[in-house]
Amino acid sequence: xxxxxxxxxxxxxxxxxxxxxxxxxxxxxxxxxxxxxxxxxxxxxxxxxxxxxxxxxxxxxxxxxxxxxxxxxxxxxxxxxxxxxxxxxxxxxxxxxxxxxxxxxxxxxxxxxxxxxxxxxxxxxxxxxx
Numbered sequence: 681x682x683x684x685x686x687x688x689x690x691x692x693x694x695x696x697x698x699x700x701x702x703x704x705x706x707x708x709x710x711x712x713x714x715x716x717x718x719x720x721x722x723x724x725x726x727x728x729x730x731x732x733x734x735x736x737x738x739x740x741x742x743x744x745x746x747x748x749x750x751x752x753x754x755x756x757x758x759x760x761x762x763x764x765x766x767x768x769x770x771x772x773x774x775x776x777x778x779x780x781x782x783x784x785x786x787x788x789x790x791x792x793x794x795x796x797x798x799x800x801x802x803x804x805x806x807x808x809x810x
Contacts, residue, residue: 685716693729731771735760
């Protein structure tokens with residue numbers, strides 16, 4: 681009799697569709713259906729989904745706030761709070777679509793990267809809600 685395979689399930693998110701946790705759970709269900717064992721360990725590469733993966737892994741919480749995009753338009757953005765709210769995690773990739781921004785917007789913003797504008801907005805909101 682063969683031993684059940686033991687599988688480490690460590691996926692990243694599927695950009696714009698499923699979180700790393702959702703992908704890991706779906707893969708683990710397949711492993712279990714095939715009589716295997718699965719250890720779930722969602723990963724992130726520093727881009728979209730990183731904040732949620734980090735916050736989830738340490739039992740933190742997420743909050744949503746309205747911030748300004750690189751052109752000053754209001755957008756919803758999430759940030760994570762860990763360590764009893766003493767540390768905020770900001771995902772710069774979230775809600776910034778460079779395709780929506782005209783190239784000359786960089787000059788309007790004084791060449792400030794869009795991610796810095798969003799980070800400052802979220803940091804201000806985090807300090808006012810903590």
